[in-house]
Amino acid sequence: MRLWRWLADRWVMIVALLVLGYLALPILVVAALSFNRPSSRLSYDFNEFTVDNWRRPCATSDMCDAVVRSVQIGFLATVVATVLGTLMAFALVRHRFRGRSAINVLVFLSMATPELVMGTSLLALFVSAGVPQGFWTVVISHVVFCVSFVVVTVKARLAGMDRRLEEAAMDLYASEWQTFRRITLPLVLPGIVAAALLAFSLSFDDFIVTNFNAGTTVTFPMYVWGAAQRGIPPQVNVIGTAMFAVALLLVGLSSLRGRRARRTAAPVGQVEFGRDAGTR
Amino acid sequence: MTGMARDTPTGDLRLANLTRRFGTLTAVDDLSLTIAQGSFFALLGASGCGKTTTLRMIAGLDEPTSGQVLLGDRDIGRLRPYQRPVNTVFQSYALFPHLTVFENVAFGLRRRGIRPVDAEVNRMLSLVQLDGYGPRRPAQLSGGQQQRVALIRALVNRPQVLLLDEPLGALDLTLRRQMQIELKRIQTEVGITFVHVTHDQEEAMTMADTVAVMNAGGIEQLGAPADIYEFPATAFVANFLGRSNLLAAEAGGTSGGDVAVTAHGTRFSVPAGRSRADHGPVHLGVRPEKLNLVGSADQVPVGHQHVTGVVTDASYLGVSTQYLLRTGWGTELSVFAANTGTSARVAVGSEAVAYWDPRHAFLLPRDAVDTDPTASAPNEPVGASS
Ligand SMILES: Nc1ncnc2c1ncn2[C@@H]1O[C@H](COP(=O)(O)OP(=O)(O)OP(=O)(O)O)[C@@H](O)[C@H]1O
Ligand SMILES: [Mg+2]
Numbered sequence: 001m002r003l004w005r006w007l008a009d010r011w012v013m014i015v016a017l018l019v020l021g022y023l024a025l026p027i028l029v030v031a032a033l034s035f036n037r038p039s040s041r042l043s044y045d046f047n048e049f050t051v052d053n054w055r056r057p058c059a060t061s062d063m064c065d066a067v068v069r070s071v072q073i074g075f076l077a078t079v080v081a082t083v084l085g086t087l088m089a090f091a092l093v094r095h096r097f098r099g100r101s102a103i104n105v106l107v108f109l110s111m112a113t114p115e116l117v118m119g120t121s122l123l124a125l126f127v128s129a130g131v132p133q134g135f136w137t138v139v140i141s142h143v144v145f146c147v148s149f150v151v152v153t154v155k156a157r158l159a160g161m162d163r164r165l166e167e168a169a170m171d172l173y174a175s176e177w178q179t180f181r182r183i184t185l186p187l188v189l190p191g192i193v194a195a196a197l198l199a200f201s202l203s204f205d206d207f208i209v210t211n212f213n214a215g216t217t218v219t220f221p222m223y224v225w226g227a228a229q230r231g232i233p234p235q236v237n238v239i240g241t242a243m244f245a246v247a248l249l250l251v252g253l254s255s256l257r258g259r260r261a262r263r264t265a266a267p268v269g270q271v272e273f274g275r276d277a278g279t280r
Numbered sequence: 281m282t283g284m285a286r287d288t289p290t291g292d293l294r295l296a297n298l299t300r301r302f303g304t305l306t307a308v309d310d311l312s313l314t315i316a317q318g319s320f321f322a323l324l325g326a327s328g329c330g331k332t333t334t335l336r337m338i339a340g341l342d343e344p345t346s347g348q349v350l351l352g353d354r355d356i357g358r359l360r361p362y363q364r365p366v367n368t369v370f371q372s373y374a375l376f377p378h379l380t381v382f383e384n385v386a387f388g389l390r391r392r393g394i395r396p397v398d399a400e401v402n403r404m405l406s407l408v409q410l411d412g413y414g415p416r417r418p419a420q421l422s423g424g425q426q427q428r429v430a431l432i433r434a435l436v437n438r439p440q441v442l443l444l445d446e447p448l449g450a451l452d453l454t455l456r457r458q459m460q461i462e463l464k465r466i467q468t469e470v471g472i473t474f475v476h477v478t479h480d481q482e483e484a485m486t487m488a489d490t491v492a493v494m495n496a497g498g499i500e501q502l503g504a505p506a507d508i509y510e511f512p513a514t515a516f517v518a519n520f521l522g523r524s525n526l527l528a529a530e531a532g533g534t535s536g537g538d539v540a541v542t543a544h545g546t547r548f549s550v551p552a553g554r555s556r557a558d559h560g561p562v563h564l565g566v567r568p569e570k571l572n573l574v575g576s577a578d579q580v581p582v583g584h585q586h587v588t589g590v591v592t593d594a595s596y597l598g599v600s601t602q603y604l605l606r607t608g609w610g611t612e613l614s615v616f617a618a619n620t621g622t623s624a625r626v627a628v629g630s631e632a633v634a635y636w637d638p639r640h641a642f643l644l645p646r647d648a649v650d651t652d653p654t655a656s657a658p659n660e661p662v663g664a665s666s
Binding site: 162164165167168169170171172173174175178182183186187 | 339340341360361362366367368370372374375376377378387388391392433434437
C-alpha cells in the first residue's frame with residue numbers, strides 16, 4: 001500500500017528520469033569511450049582509462065580534416081540558409097502576394113521530402129547541369145534543406161510579434177530602418193539565432209544528402225561511416241563529446257543570460273515574477 | 281528627424297471629409313471637424329464606431345481612403361508617422377517588451393537626437409508615480425502601470441497633437457481622477473492639442489473643452505460639454521451622454537414661442553428655442569434629474585408639466601434615489617431625486633406624479649417608425665454612465 005502511494009505521488013518524475021536516462025545513455029557511453037584505450041581496432045569494450053585521445057585528437061589526421069570540412073560547410077550553409085530563410089519568412093508574414101500560400105506549402109514539402117529523395121534528385125540535377133561534385137555541391141545541397149527549417153522557425157517568431165510595436169516606434173519618430181533595427185530585429189533575433197543553430201546542427205550531421213553529392217570530399221559523418229567498417233578510432237568519441245559539451249555550454253549560457261536580464265530588470269525588493277519577460 | 285524641429289507644422293488640426301473603408305465596411309464616413317490648437321477635444325462613441333481608426337489616420341498609421349488631415353495650413357495626410365508632430369497613447373499600450381521602462385520613455389527623445397534624456401525621463405516617471413521603475417521591463421508592471429508608461433512615453437515628446445486612445449481605462453478611480461487632473465494641467469501648461477478618446481463620459485465632460493459624440497463613423501454632435509448635455513441633437517446623443525427620458529410624440533407647430541406636442545393623448549409644450557423640430561414625429565425629452573416626484577397632481581407648481589404613473593422601482597444610491605415611474609400608457613420614466621432630506625421617499629407601488637419645467641425639456645426629430653427608446657429598455661439606456 002505504502003509503495004503504491006509513494007509511486008502514485010512520484011510517477012511523473014520517475015517517468016521523466018527514465019526518459020532522460022534513455023536520452024543521455026548513448027552520450028554517456030560516447031563520453032566514456034573517449035577516455036578508453038581500446039584493446040583492438042574493432043573493440044567497443046572499456047579497456048583502460050587514458051587521456052591520450054583528448055591530448056591528441058588529431059592522431060588520425062584525415063579525421064580532423066573531415067571535422068574542419070564539416071564545420072566549414074556547416075558555417076557556410078548556415079549563413080546562407082539563415083539569411084535567405086529569414087528574408088523569406090519576412091516576405092511570407094509581412095506581405096500578401098500571389099503564390100504566397102503555394103510557397104508555404106513548398107517550404108513544408110521540402111522538409112517532408114525523404115532525404116534519400118532529396119539526395120538523389122540533387123545528384124541528378126548536378127550531373128545533368130554538369131556541375132562537378134565536391135565541397136560546393138555539398139554546401140548548396142545543405143542550404144536547400146536548411147532553408148525551410150529557418151523559414152518555419154523565424155516565421156513562428158515573426159507571426160507572434162505585435163505589429164503595433166512597430167507602429168508605436170514609427171509614431172515615436174523612428175524611421176523604417178530605425179524601427180527595424182531597434183524593434184523588429186531585437187524581437188525576432190532569438191528566432192533567427194535558434195534557426196541558425198538548428199541549421200548548423202542539421203548540416204553538420206547530415207549523411208544521406210551529403211553522401212550523394214560529395215564526390216571525393218569527405219565530411220565528418222562520412223568519415224565516421226567509413227571508419228565504422230574498419231574500426232572507429234577512439235578520437236571520434238572525443239569529437240562527439242566535445243560537440244555535445246559545446247552545445248550544452250551554448251544552452252547554459254543563453255539561459256543564464258535570460259535569467260540575468262530578468263534579475264537586473266527588477267529593482268531590489270520589488271521583484272514580481274508574475275509573467276515572463278516575453279522576449280526570450 | 282531631419283528638419284522637423286525647424287519646419288514643424290503648427291495650428292489647428294483639421295479633418296476634411298476623412299473617409300476610411302475596410303472592404304465594404306465604412307469605419308470613418310466623410311468626417312470633417314476642426315480642433316483648435318491647444319484645446320482639449322474628447323471623442324466619445326460606442327465601441328466600433330471608428331474612434332481608433334480616426335486617430336490612426338491623424339497619426340499616419342492608417343491611410344485615409346479619401347479626405348485630408350491638416351495641421352494649420354499644411355496637409356500632413358501623406359507624411360510618414362515619424363514626420364508628423366503627433367504622438368499616440370495606444371489603446372493596447374504597445375510598450376516595447378525588450379526595452380526597460382526608462383528606454384521606452386526615452387525612445388522618442390533619442391530618435392530625435394535629444395540628450396541628455398535622464399532628467400526629463402525621470403521627471404515624467406515621477407509625474408505618474410513610477411519613480412524607481414525605470415529599470416523594469418514592461419511585463420513586470422501591472423496593467424495600470426503599463427498604461428501610465430504608455431502615457432508618458434508619448435507625452436515626454438511634447439508634440440503638437442497628442443492622441444490618447446482610452447489612456448486611463450485600466451486605472452482605479454482615485455488614480456484616474458489624479459491622472460485626469462495631471463493631464464489637464466499639462467495640457468494647459470504646455471498648450472498641446474489633446475484628442476482624447478474615452479468611454480467615461482464624466483471624464484470627457486470634466487476635461488474637454490469640446491466633446492464630439494461619434495456614431496457609425498460620423499460625428500453625431502459636437503460642442504461644449506454642457507451644451508451637448510443640456511440640449512442633445514439626436515436621440516442617440518441624448519442617451520449616450522447621460523440618460524434621457526424620451527417620449528414618442530407628435531409636434532403640432534409653433535405658437536407664441538412654444539411648440540405644442542401631443543404624447544399619448546396628453547398635451548405638452550416645449551420652448552421653440554429648445555426644439556429641433558416643430559412638426560411631425562418627435563421625441564419629447566427630459567433628463568431624469570430634471571424630473572421631480574410628488575404624490576398628487578395638485579402639488580405640481582404652476583407653469584410645470586406633469587405625467588402620472590405608478591412607482592415600480594426605487595433604488596437608493598446614497599446621494600440620490602432613482603425611481604422608475606410606469607406611466608398610464610406603459611412607458612417607464614426614470615427620475616433622480618437628490619437626497620436633500622427635504623422630501624419624503626416615495627414607496628414602490630404607490631401612485632405618483634412626475635413634473636418638470638418646460639424649459640428643461642427638449643424636442644428632437646424622430647423617424648416615424650421609432651417608438652419610445654426609454655420604453656424598450658428602461659433600465660439600460662445606451663451608454664449609461666458608470
Ligand atoms: N484593419 C481593419 N480591417 C478591417 N476592419 C477594421 C480594421 N480596423 C478597424 N476595423 C473596423 O472598423 C470599425 C471601427 O473600428 P475602430 O477600431 O475605429 O473602433 P473604435 O471606435 O475605436 O472602437 P472601441 O471603442 O471598441 O475601441 C470596426 O467595425 C472595426 O471592426
Ligand atoms: Mg478603439
